[in-house]
Amino acid sequence: MPLPWLEPLYQRLAQSYSQQRFHHAQLFNGDIGVGKRELVDMLADALLCSNAHNLIACGKCKSCQLNRANTHPDKRVVKAEGQTIGVDEVREITDFINHSSAQNGNKVVVLEHSHKMTTAAANALLKTLEEPSLNRYLLLTCEQLALLPATILSRCAVHEVKVNPSLAKKWLGEFNIPHYSWLELFVEQPMLIEHWYNEKQLDSIDSLYKFATELKDSDNFSALVEILSKDSTLINVFVLFLTEHLKEKLVLGMDFFSYQKAQQAIAEFLYNSSHVLGLNMSLAISKLAFSLRESQN
Incomplete structure (x- = not known):
């Protein structure tokens, strides 16, 4: 199941998918630590699963096993290695999408920190967005929407990922984190607190x-x-x-x-x-x- 504060958004996505209104390019914008990566990973697993129900992966099929091992041939994760995402990385996305599916199902690209794309990379992605292919999905995350060209935004279904503080506090309570006076500053970035706790x-x-x-x-x-x-x-x-x-x-x-x-x-x-x-x-x-x-x- 999705993180508790993500459930309303995930239910809307599941409904749009069941009604065949699910956009081929989904863009999730929000601060660091709101759960964007967890959301797109769950979506990707469901889109690749052969027995998904309500956009929830079954966890048992071959695709789910491949996803669990991070070896699914029909999933590609692209993120900035340095300060930017260059045109070559985006061209690889296009090449990946245009090839046949290894599992005869959907193909999914996760593009993290899409706001870090160079102008050339954004222009290259635009060509892919303008000519969507059947059963091909792009899941993008972003932290600064203003850095993305309007041409990209207009060709994506854009979602603001926000955190319900009370749900986040309840979820964080399961970690038995000591009380720090500064924790309240990050209650709307619970995954950041979880990361600091784990590290x-x-x-x-x-x-x-x-x-x-x-x-x-x-x-x-x-x-x-x-x-x-x-x-x-x-x-x-x-x-x-x-x-x-x-x-x-x-x-x-x-x-x-x-x-x-x-x-x-x-x-x-x-x-x-x-x-x-x-x-x-x-x-x-x-x-x-x-x-x-x-x-x-």
Whole structure:
């Protein structure tokens, strides 16, 4: 069964499929951690299953066994290896779709992070979308809809994937996660919390939170540098904590000019972290701490 907050959307998809209104290109947009990948994997399994019921794979047929082993010849998963998805990867999709099905059924392509396609890649995909083939399905995920051309969007069935916080909290409760004051910030990204839990990163995230609230008063950033250098995806989390802490300061009486200066320093740190090759993280954090100190004096 789908994740509890995905059930309404999945039921609508199942209904459209049973009524033969299921679009050949389905695009799922939403934040990191809302369950987009879990959704498209479940859809792909069902579309390839020879005994699916209500768009739920049986789990027993040969196709399901192949899917479980990640060896199904009629399923292709494409995602960005670096910062972008290039035209060559998209041309492979077209080639894959145009060949006959190995199992004499549907063929499915999962295109993750479709917003990372280059202009040339998007144009190449457009040709495939404009000439849909029978029993061929494209399942796309996206985190920034605005980065996709209108021509792509107009040829897909676009779905916003959102999380019901109460259902997410109940689902997360099964993991017996310790209470952290920052968890509420990510309740609408439950799969992100699950990932941190499985990777035993929750204590590291908590350390980031503490550093964010005490950064301007700190002098030793070695532990912070180690955490961010080990996993660069946590830089955005750290910046979120900094921003939230700054908002609290504004509510408590921080003057707006100082608030703007601090926000500018955080934005500069975030930009440098993602755009400056070989960035000295220790130096960048020291500079950020100094700027925050200056803005709040």
